Structure formats: C-alpha cells, structure tokens
Amino acid sequence: MQFTSEQLLDDGICEREFMLGEIPGILWTPASVSAPVPLILLGHPPLGLRTMYPRLAGRARHAAAAGFAAATIELPGSGDRPRWAAVEQARADLRRAVEAGEPVGDELIDALVLPLVEKSVPEWQAALDALLSLPEIGGPVGYSGGVISIGIRLAGVEPRIAAAGLFAGSLVPAVMFEEARRVTIPLHVLLQWDDEGNDRQAALDLFDAFGSKEKALHAHMGGHTGVPQFAGEDAAGFFARHLR
Amino acid sequence: MQFTSEQLLDDGICEREFMLGEIPGILWTPASVSAPVPLILLGHPPLGLRTMYPRLAGRARHAAAAGFAAATIELPGSGDRPRWAAVEQARADLRRAVEAGEPVGDELIDALVLPLVEKSVPEWQAALDALLSLPEIGGPVGYSGGVISIGIRLAGVEPRIAAAGLFAGSLVPAVMFEEARRVTIPLHVLLQWDDEGNDRQAALDLFDAFGSKEKALHAHMGGHTGVPQFAGEDAAGFFARHLR
Numbered sequence: 001m002q003f004t005s006e007q008l009l010d011d012g013i014c015e016r017e018f019m020l021g022e023i024p025g026i027l028w029t030p031a032s033v034s035a036p037v038p039l040i041l042l043g044h045p046p047l048g049l050r051t052m053y054p055r056l057a058g059r060a061r062h063a064a065a066a067g068f069a070a071a072t073i074e075l076p077g078s079g080d081r082p083r084w085a086a087v088e089q090a091r092a093d094l095r096r097a098v099e100a101g102e103p104v105g106d107e108l109i110d111a112l113v114l115p116l117v118e119k120s121v122p123e124w125q126a127a128l129d130a131l132l133s134l135p136e137i138g139g140p141v142g143y144s145g146g147v148i149s150i151g152i153r154l155a156g157v158e159p160r161i162a163a164a165g166l167f168a169g170s171l172v173p174a175v176m177f178e179e180a181r182r183v184t185i186p187l188h189v190l191l192q193w194d195d196e197g198n199d200r201q202a203a204l205d206l207f208d209a210f211g212s213k214e215k216a217l218h219a220h221m222g223g224h225t226g227v228p229q230f231a232g233e234d235a236a237g238f239f240a241r242h243l244r
Numbered sequence: 245m246q247f248t249s250e251q252l253l254d255d256g257i258c259e260r261e262f263m264l265g266e267i268p269g270i271l272w273t274p275a276s277v278s279a280p281v282p283l284i285l286l287g288h289p290p291l292g293l294r295t296m297y298p299r300l301a302g303r304a305r306h307a308a309a310a311g312f313a314a315a316t317i318e319l320p321g322s323g324d325r326p327r328w329a330a331v332e333q334a335r336a337d338l339r340r341a342v343e344a345g346e347p348v349g350d351e352l353i354d355a356l357v358l359p360l361v362e363k364s365v366p367e368w369q370a371a372l373d374a375l376l377s378l379p380e381i382g383g384p385v386g387y388s389g390g391v392i393s394i395g396i397r398l399a400g401v402e403p404r405i406a407a408a409g410l411f412a413g414s415l416v417p418a419v420m421f422e423e424a425r426r427v428t429i430p431l432h433v434l435l436q437w438d439d440e441g442n443d444r445q446a447a448l449d450l451f452d453a454f455g456s457k458e459k460a461l462h463a464h465m466g467g468h469t470g471v472p473q474f475a476g477e478d479a480a481g482f483f484a485r486h487l488r
Binding site for chain 2: 193204207208212213214215216217218219220221228230231233234237238241
C-alpha cells in the first residue's frame with residue numbers, strides 16, 4: 001500500500017489517499033489518538049470514488065467522531081479503474097429493462113452483481129491486510145453500506161469483520177440468500193420502505209435469511225436516497241456497541 | 245388528581261402515586277428542573293401497575309435522564325380496579341384457543357381489544373388534562389408502548405400527543421388498520437421478529453398502513469419479551485428528537 005497524498009481536514013482528521021497495487025483507496029484516521037483504533041470499511045455503490053467522495057467523507061467524519069478509522073477502495077470497473085465490459089453490458093441491459101418497464105430477471109441480476117462480488121471481495125480482504133498492518137489501526141473491524149451482496153459475502157468469509165451495517169437497497173442474486181444464512185456476525189440492516197429500485201418483500205426475506213443471532217432491521221419512509229439523518233445516529237450506536 | 249404518596253428515588257427522581265377519580269396512576273419527574281418539562285405517557289399491557297412497576301420505573305428513569313417527566317395510569321379491569329367480566333371472558337377464550345392450538349378469530353380479537361380501547365383512551369386523555377395542568381409539566385407529550393391499539397387510537401384522536409413509540413406485539417383488530425391510516429404524527433415502531441403471540445406479516449402491514457410521513461420500524465430478533473436493551477436507546481433518541 002502506497003500513500004499518494006495526505007491532508008488534515010478541518011476537524012483534525014487525517015485523510016490519506018493510497019494505491020493498493022492498481023486499486024485507489026482513501027483512509028481517514030481520527031485526530032490525536034494514542035492507541036490503535038478500530039476500523040470501519042466504507043462500502044459504496046459502483047459510481048466511482050470521486051462521485052461518492054462527499055458522502056464517503058461524511059461517513060468517515062462520523063466514524064472518526066466515534067474514535068474509529070475509516071477506509072474505502074475503488075470497486076473494479078469504476079472510477080479511475082479500467083472499464084469492465086461485462087459489467088457495463090449488464091448495467092446497460094438493466095437500464096434498458098427498467099426504462100422499458102420490463103421485469104428484471106434473475107439472469108440479469110446475476111450478471112450484474114456476481115462478477116462484482118467475485119472480484120471485489122478479495123480486494124477488500126487485501127485492503128484489510130494492508131490497513132491492519134498500519135500501527136495506528138488495531139481493530140475490531142466493521143463493514144458498512146454499499147452493494148449489499150458484497151457485504152454479505154465479506155461478512156460470511158472474512159473472520160476479521162466483527163459487525164456489519166448493510167443497506168437493503170440493491171438487487172440481490174438468489175444465491176446470496178444462501179450465503180446470508182451463513183452470516184453469523186451482528187448485523188444492522190437499513191431498508192427504505194418505498195425504495196423504487198428494490199423489492200420490499202425480497203429485502204424482508206433477506207433480513208429473515210441472515211443467520212445472525214443479533215440482527216436489527218431499521219426501516220424508514222422514502223425512496224432509495226431518502227435515508228434520514230437520524231438513521232446514521234442509530235448505525236453509529238450499533239458500531240459503538242460492537243467495535244469498542 | 246389527588247397525590248397519595250411521594251418518594252425521592254436514589255437518582256433524585258420524584259415518584260408520586262395519584263388517584264384520578266377511581267383510577268390509580270404514577271408520575272415521575274426528573275430531579276432539579278427549572279422549566280416545565282416534556283411528558284411521556286407510559287403505556288403497558290393489562291397486567292396491573294404493581295406487576296408492571298419494575299419495568300415502568302425503569303422506563304421512567306430513562307425518560308427522566310433525558311429531562312422528561314413520565315406518567316402512567318391503571319388500565320380498566322386491571323390491578324386494583326374492579327374486575328371487568330367481558331374482558332376477562334375474552335382473555336379466558338383467548339387462552340383456551342391458544343392452548344388448543346386453534347386460530348384466534350377476528351371476533352375474539354375484537355372482543356379482547358376494542359372495549360379496552362373504548363374505555364381507556366378517554367381515561368388517558370383525562371390524565372393528560374390533569375398532568376398538563378401541573379406547573380412542572382409543559383409538553384410536548386409522547387406516548388410509548390403498551391397495547392398498540394390504544395396507542396393507535398390515542399395518536400389519532402389526541403392532538404396533544406406529538407410523537408409515539410409503539411410495540412407491534414399484540415393482536416390488532418381489523419378496524420384499527422383503518423385508524424392507523426389516519427395517524428400522522430412521527431412514529432417509532434418496535435417489532436420482535438419471532439414474537440410467538442404476534443403475526444409478523446400483520447405487524448408489517450400495520451406499519452405500512454400508518455399515515456405518518458416519518459415512521460421507522462425497528463425489528464429485532466427474539467420473542468415477545470426479548471426486546472434488546474439497545475432498542476431502548478434508539479427509542480430514547482426518537483423521543484429526544486421530537487419532544488425537545
């Protein structure tokens with residue numbers, strides 16, 4: 001992991017951009033800490049880190065206020081990373097289906113999501129190796145948000161992740177319901193009750209499928225981008241309980 | 245309203261028992277406040293105030309820690325109030341149906357819940373008149389917990405209630421779904437995902453029915469009495485946002 005830039009934000013948070021091989025990423029560490037801190041991995045939709053930066057930096061500030069570091073990496077095929085023809089094709093097919101008012105079939109959902117899960121999860125794990133080798137970062141580690149199937153896979157296969165906050169806001173391949181049953185870490189799941197791009201019953205079924213003994217579903221009114229600010233405070237409480 | 249006893253609890257909270265006509269009640273006010281405080285009405289199941297006292301006092305302590313007064317009254321037919329033959333008959337019928345593994349029919353649910361709603365809601369309103377006339381209590385007023393149908397009716401008909409925290413943990417007559425549509429105040433709804441005495445889909449349908457623009461559903465694992473402690477912290481955040 002090579003740090004490529006460093007700046008102090010106005011609230012004393014240190015923001016460093018890095019390259020993990022060919023993968024760009026950002027690490028935020030809280031101001032003036034004396035001992036290694038817990039870490040929250042910030043998931044995000046595949047829109048590119050530059051596009052997502054304001055929201056990611058806002059979430060990182062909340063993490064830092066709780067005494068946690070936060071980090072994220074670019075998803076394959078997004079931002080400054082090379083285009084990925086197969087996934088771009090699936091996205092174009094999805095747009096076409098949605099605009100034509102056609103149902104989004106299982107094959108299309110699989111083509112859209114599964115390659116992203118396959119490729120990105122090992123990258124997040126490599127990032128975790130690098131981040132946990134830094135003296136200022138200790139653990140435990142939480143994962144938060146982004147493409148929920150990536151969160152499901154990571155929560156199931158990566159034992160260093162102690163708790164996950166997931167957003168039931170994207171299409172989920174049927175196979176991920178099986179993987180959800182094998183997830184046992186504490187979960188905090190957000191659902192937007194009127195999410196235009198998401199099937200409410202499927203989201204409730206997914207919540208039901210998770211094997212975790214401690215899981216909470218927080219459903220709020222409104223569409224995909226309408227998550228209320230206080231939902232962030234409840235999620236902060238969840239991570240504070242599990243990462244401290 | 246006649247106060248019949250007064251004691252200071254160890255954290256400085258003043259606990260006063262009162263009689264509102266024939267109805268016993270308890271009022272808790274926080275230690276050392278200079279201005280009139282908001283009030284949370286503490287709903288409870290019809291098991292009698294003495295039985296419920298430890299849990300009610302715990303909730304009142306949380307309210308007081310946030311700077312709120314809390315109050316409750318005995319439900320008709322419970323505790324020291326006269327027996328109520330019709331409701332006792334319905335309860336016996338319910339027990340019999342549940343023990344025999346029979347479905348609990350709509351008529352039985354109506355007989356069990358509707359008389360309680362009809363009789364108790366005007367009593368809570370009378371208690372509100374008396375409580376809001378005390379110089380130490382200002383408002384706004386929240387309603388929390390207990391028989392959800394009482395909460396639905398109160399939230400719909402009593403304009404002085406500004407926000408309600410409800411527990412989707414009891415049988416709900418079909419007619420209350422209609423009343424739920426007319427509720428517009430902010431709501432915080434708790435659901436125990438594996439509540440043995442409650443139909444999960446009916447609870448989700450009820451949440452969907454509420455007319456409120458701000459409503460949140462917090463679902464947690466476990467049975468009826470398994471509400472985790474952190475659920476109380478999230479509910480406290482809800483009331484802090486709306487009563488302060």
